[in-house]
Amino acid sequence: MNKKTYSIPIGPVHPSLEEPMTFNFEIYGERIEKVNLAPGDNHRGIEFMGRQRNPIQIIYLAERICGICSASHPFAFCQAVENAAGIEVPERGQYIRVIIAELERIHSHILWAGIAGHELGFDSVLYISWRAREEVLDLLEYLTGNRINYGIFMIGGVRRDISEEQISRIRKTLEYYKDIYGKLEDIFLKDPTIALRTRNVGVLTKEDALRLCAVGPTARASGIKKDVRQDQPYSAYADLEVKAITPDVLTGEVNGDVYDRIIVRLLEVVQSIQIIEQCLENMPSGEIVAEKKLVKLLNQLKKAKGEGIGRHEAPRGECFHYIKLAEAEVPEVWKARAPTYNNLMPWAPMLLGEQIADIPIVIASTDPCIACMDRVTILNKANGQKNVLTKKDLHELSVQKTRRITP
Amino acid sequence: MEHMKSEEIIKLFKEKFNDSITNSRIEIKTAGLKKNSYSVIWLEIELKDFKEAVKLLCTIQFPHFAIISGSDTGEEIKLTYHFSIYYGERSKEISLNLTTNLPKNNLKLPTITDLIPGAQTAEREIKEMLGVTIKGLPDLPNVFLPKDFPKDVYPLRKDETGAEKMVNKREEVKKVE
Numbered sequence: 001m002n003k004k005t006y007s008i009p010i011g012p013v014h015p016s017l018e019e020p021m022t023f024n025f026e027i028y029g030e031r032i033e034k035v036n037l038a039p040g041d042n043h044r045g046i047e048f049m050g051r052q053r054n055p056i057q058i059i060y061l062a063e064r065i066c067g068i069c070s071a072s073h074p075f076a077f078c079q080a081v082e083n084a085a086g087i088e089v090p091e092r093g094q095y096i097r098v099i100i101a102e103l104e105r106i107h108s109h110i111l112w113a114g115i116a117g118h119e120l121g122f123d124s125v126l127y128i129s130w131r132a133r134e135e136v137l138d139l140l141e142y143l144t145g146n147r148i149n150y151g152i153f154m155i156g157g158v159r160r161d162i163s164e165e166q167i168s169r170i171r172k173t174l175e176y177y178k179d180i181y182g183k184l185e186d187i188f189l190k191d192p193t194i195a196l197r198t199r200n201v202g203v204l205t206k207e208d209a210l211r212l213c214a215v216g217p218t219a220r221a222s223g224i225k226k227d228v229r230q231d232q233p234y235s236a237y238a239d240l241e242v243k244a245i246t247p248d249v250l251t252g253e254v255n256g257d258v259y260d261r262i263i264v265r266l267l268e269v270v271q272s273i274q275i276i277e278q279c280l281e282n283m284p285s286g287e288i289v290a291e292k293k294l295v296k297l298l299n300q301l302k303k304a305k306g307e308g309i310g311r312h313e314a315p316r317g318e319c320f321h322y323i324k325l326a327e328a329e330v331p332e333v334w335k336a337r338a339p340t341y342n343n344l345m346p347w348a349p350m351l352l353g354e355q356i357a358d359i360p361i362v363i364a365s366t367d368p369c370i371a372c373m374d375r376v377t378i379l380n381k382a383n384g385q386k387n388v389l390t391k392k393d394l395h396e397l398s399v400q401k402t403r404r405i406t407p
Numbered sequence: 408m409e410h411m412k413s414e415e416i417i418k419l420f421k422e423k424f425n426d427s428i429t430n431s432r433i434e435i436k437t438a439g440l441k442k443n444s445y446s447v448i449w450l451e452i453e454l455k456d457f458k459e460a461v462k463l464l465c466t467i468q469f470p471h472f473a474i475i476s477g478s479d480t481g482e483e484i485k486l487t488y489h490f491s492i493y494y495g496e497r498s499k500e501i502s503l504n505l506t507t508n509l510p511k512n513n514l515k516l517p518t519i520t521d522l523i524p525g526a527q528t529a530e531r532e533i534k535e536m537l538g539v540t541i542k543g544l545p546d547l548p549n550v551f552l553p554k555d556f557p558k559d560v561y562p563l564r565k566d567e568t569g570a571e572k573m574v575n576k577r578e579e580v581k582k583v584e
Contacts, residue, residue, distance in 0.1 A: 043551040048562055048570065083436065083447075091440050213472045213525030224495065226471065231500035232491070238439030244495070284440060309447065309489060309502060311473075322476045322489065335476035342473075344528055 005033050008356070021368070023359075030355045035348045050334040055081050055155060055301050055323070056294060058334065062321070063149050065336060068111065071104040072314030073336065074153035076321040079234065081155050083308030084325050085301055090287040093157030094236040095279050099170070100144065100152055101312065102272040102279075106177065107136045108315035109265045109272075112367045113184065116262065119360040120197050121399030125187055132180050139173045142166070155297060157289030167280055174273050181270060188262050189250075196405050198258035202350040202362035205256055212345040216317020217264045218366045220246050222256035228313040240278050245271060258365040265367075302329055314339055316367050340368045357401040360394060410493050411467065413446045413501055420450060423463055427456040430506075443498060451506040458517045460505060461488070465522050468492045470503070475529045477537045479565040483508045484537055486516070509539060511566075518543035536563040 008025040026034035046065060050058050062073040075097060082089060089097075110133040117125025137147045143166060144150035152158050162170075188194055204214065209222035219226050227244035229237045245267045247253075247260035254260065291297040307324040317339030324333040343366045350362050411419070413433045421428050430451035437444045452460050464470050473489040487506045493499040509516060518541045520527045530541045531550045538561035549556065562570040 038548070039550060043553075045562065045570075083434070094439065210469055211524050213523065215471075226494045228500075230497050231494045232445045232502070233443060233498055234436070234438050234445070236439050238437075238443040238498075239441050241497075243497075282440070307449075307487075309504065311502070318473065320473045320489065322474070322487070324478060333476055333478040335474060337474040341528060342525065345525055 003028065023363070025351075025356075025359075027356065030357075032351050032354050032356070032359075035351045037344055037347060039344065047334055047336060051330055054298060054329050055325075055331060056298060058331070059153055059155065060151065062336060063151065063153070066338060067148055068108050069104070069314045069316070069319065069338070070149045071101050071153070072312050072319045073321070073338075075101055075235075076310040076312040076314075076319045077323070077336070078153050078155050079310030079312065080308045080321040080323040081301070081310075081325070083310060084306045084323050085155075085304035085308075086306070087156045087290050087300075089157050089235070089290060091236070091284045092161075092286045093288045093290075095283045096158045096160075096162055096288060097153070098236040098240075099162065099276055099279050100140070100150060100158075102275050103136055103140055103143075105272045105315045106269055107133050107140070108367075109269050110136070110184075112265060112315075112364075113188065113262070115364055116361065117187075117194075119364045119395070119398060120194065121395075121402045122193065128187070129184065132177075132184070135173055135176050139170060142169060154289055155301070156291050157287070159289070161288050162283075170276065170280065174276060177269065177273055181266075184269075185266060188266060193402060193405075194262075195259060197358075197361060197402055198262060198365075200255065200257050201358055202258045202354065202365055203256050204346050204350050206254070208349045209256070209346060212349075213342050214317075214346045215339050215342045216314070216367075217261055217268065218317065218343050218346060220244055221254075221260035221264045223248070223254035226318075228311050228318050232311065234311065236279060239282065240275055242271070242275065258361055261365045261367075301325065303327060307333075316340060317343065340366070343368065355401070356394075357397040360398045410499055413448055416448060416467070416501070416503070417450070419467075420452075420460065420463065424452060424456045424460065427453040429453065445498065445500070445502075447502040447504070449504050449506070451508075454507050454509060454516070457505075457507045458519065461519050461522055464490060464492070464503065464505070470523070472523050472526050472529070475526075475533050477533050477539070477563065479537070479563065479569075480508075481565075483510055484514060484539060485509075486533065486537075486539070488519075514539045516541055520544060535561070537561050538564065538568065 005026045005028045008027050022038040024036040025032050046061060050061060053061060059074050059077060062077040063070045065073045110129050114126040114129035140150060141147045143162065144152045144160060152160055204222045206223045209219045209224055223246055225244040225246060229242040230244045245264055247263040249267065250263050304325045305327050310321045312319045319339055320337040322335040323331050326332040354362060417431050428450060432449050434447040435444050470490040470492050471494050475486055475488050477484060477486045485506060485508050487504050490503045491500050492503060493501055516539055518530060520530060528550060530544055531547060533539050534541055535549050535552050559568060560570055561568050
């Protein structure tokens with residue numbers, strides 16, 4: 001038997017996900033034998049740009065690191081600056097921050113559920129869940145003025161208050177999601193096709209997740225109870241009882257497969273609804289921002305010296321920002337780390353031994369901010385012959401597999 | 408598991424490495440209405456004991472590794488490794504930031520990927536962004552910079568090897584004096 005492997009590069013660009021990424025697979029038959037990751041096709045040098053801006057300008061730059069985590073990055077960044085400069089956020093500001101961050105989590109997880117359905121060739125799920133997601137986007141637009149890139153975070157607090165009449169609108173949206181949740185659970189956890197395609201696929205063991213420093217739902221689905229909101233409660237999370245969700249809550253066991261990642265995300269939608277309800281009940285009155293006058297704040301930051309870290313549990317995991325202020329207009333160092341950065345390496349053990357048709361769902365299962373399958377080149381090493389597969393072909397393979405195994 | 412307090416962790420490091428610890432401090436942060444607190448440890452250690460310090464950290468609990476941040480201070484490059492320990496339980500996690508300084512004429516640092524494999528991407532990043540040689544790291548292609556990026560340019564440096572000269576300033580709006 002000829003034991004020759006083929007190499008398949010996947011990537012680097014695809015319009016439906018945010019950032020490009022290249023995967024190089026060594027394939028034997030249908031089985032993946034080796035995975036090489038090559039990100040960086042769209043490195044925008046944001047940290048370099050940050051060196052020419054003052055901290056208030058960087059908030060808006062940080063917000064645009066990711067289109068979906070547009071509350072997570074400014075949240076972590078503002079915390080880092082506040083820690084470095086010794087600014088205390090008023091309690092009401094902390095509660096509003098948490099409400100916005102949790103609304104973002106609901107929209108991000110439901111968006112992911114749609115993409116997961118699409119990758120399996122289950123497009124009605126995509127339409128249902130993205131329709132459901134519109135409700136929370138409308139609410140975010142009503143509260144902040146924008147569907148994404150909310151522009152609500154400010155160093156020392158938030159820029160907009162939440163009024164009484166807005167609270168009733170938030171409650172209405174939460175009721176909507178409580179109603180629709182049963183439907184989502186029905187689709188994802190009781191449908192035999194989804195279970196067939198996701199059970200025991202893309203397994204990440206607890207040891208690997210620990211060793212490779214996985215974060216967020218990817219780590220929790222492998223049984224690590226790691227959640228910044230629980231481990232190191234910051235902001236208003238310090239008053240709330242947030243518990244890291246692992247799949248054994250529902251099924252009694254941890255497999256670390258794609259199915260478990262679906263469970264964790266679905267349960268986190270419910271958790272987010274509960275967190276927002278608790279916030280609305282206990283929200284204190286008072287100021288929303290430590291310093292209203294921006295010129296005064298800028299002057300304060302210009303004189304500040306020190307370093308600080310800010311951590312926030314984004315929908316995809318821990319988002320980490322580090323800043324060093326050195327009595328200058330611009331920061332000396334700014335380091336931003338998105339959760340997908342840490343979830344890069346766990347892809348290798350997940351993908352090993354899987355089939356080509358499972359690539360889309362396994363890659364999508366970590367909810368990457370960089371995962372794109374535009375074209376696939378199958379390169380025959382022996383004669384240098386090149387076959388180019390498009391994203392459409394790869395998607396088609398995935399859909400065919402679903403049809404094939406559905407009883 | 409019995410957890411050490413922040414002061415005890417610093418004491419542990421100081422006992423093992425004596426004068427190598429050039430700087431240490433604890434920050435206590437409070438949050439929420441109940442003012443619950445959490446602590447952040449900052450440690451600065453000399454290069455010769457850096458790897459041993461990471462080893463010692465691994466004996467407390469397998470740490471969560473977040474990222475390496477690096478800054479160019481002129482004569483030296485300052486690298487800070489951001490870890491956290493005691494994750495997995497409510498309000499127990501302690502952030503630990505380990506800083507070390509590398510002189511610019513000898514930018515070499517041992518890898519920690521043998522202890523924490525997940526640190527590979529971050530080590531590759533500082534290798535290409537700051538030009539630090541990581542001893543023991545396999546020679547892999549660039550992670551974030553393009554393949555045809557000039558060899559001796561390190562974008563996050565602030566000296567003549569930085570990327571300042573590569574910036575296209577044609578569209579720049581000049582500040583009015």
